[in-house]
Amino acid sequence: MKTSKKKYKSKKGVFFMKTRKNLFAFIALCIIFSIFASTTVFARSLYIDTTLTTISISSGTATAKGNVTGYSGVTTQLKVYLYLQQYKNGLWQDIANWSDTFNTYKGTLTETSNVTSGYKYRVKAIYYGYGIGGGYDEITTYSNEVTY
Numbered sequence: 001m002k003t004s005k006k007k008y009k010s011k012k013g014v015f016f017m018k019t020r021k022n023l024f025a026f027i028a029l030c031i032i033f034s035i036f037a038s039t040t041v042f043a044r045s046l047y048i049d050t051t052l053t054t055i056s057i058s059s060g061t062a063t064a065k066g067n068v069t070g071y072s073g074v075t076t077q078l079k080v081y082l083y084l085q086q087y088k089n090g091l092w093q094d095i096a097n098w099s100d101t102f103n104t105y106k107g108t109l110t111e112t113s114n115v116t117s118g119y120k121y122r123v124k125a126i127y128y129g130y131g132i133g134g135g136y137d138e139i140t141t142y143s144n145e146v147t148y
Helices: 002-041
Strands: 050-058 061-069 075-088 091-102 106-114 120-131 136-142
Touching (some): 050 120, 061 075, 061 091, 075 106, 091 106, 091 120
């Protein structure tokens, strides 16, 4: 009988060790898959490298700026759409908008508009990048919010 108890104990110990090894393997796989999943979520744009959207307000004049850079030799055209927005009655409302097209891989659009004090303002920008392959990318960004 002592022999069967030893076999049972060793089987139990082996089972515990296998379970523990399986658990570590499972955790390692989860970490690996989460790393790969996060890299695919933040896929890089094919035709747009960087964007910068800003707002400044001075003496009742808001300056909206959208800057975009593509890739030399890859990006053939960029389009910039700017929307000056005012936060009023719980909603962001467009109060002015502008656009421009650049037949190169860099472009900056800067425009001004008069604004009323007592509100928050921001700039919404939509950037389009077109490339030699015939495709395009679209990126939407927002500036910081400024209270005037």
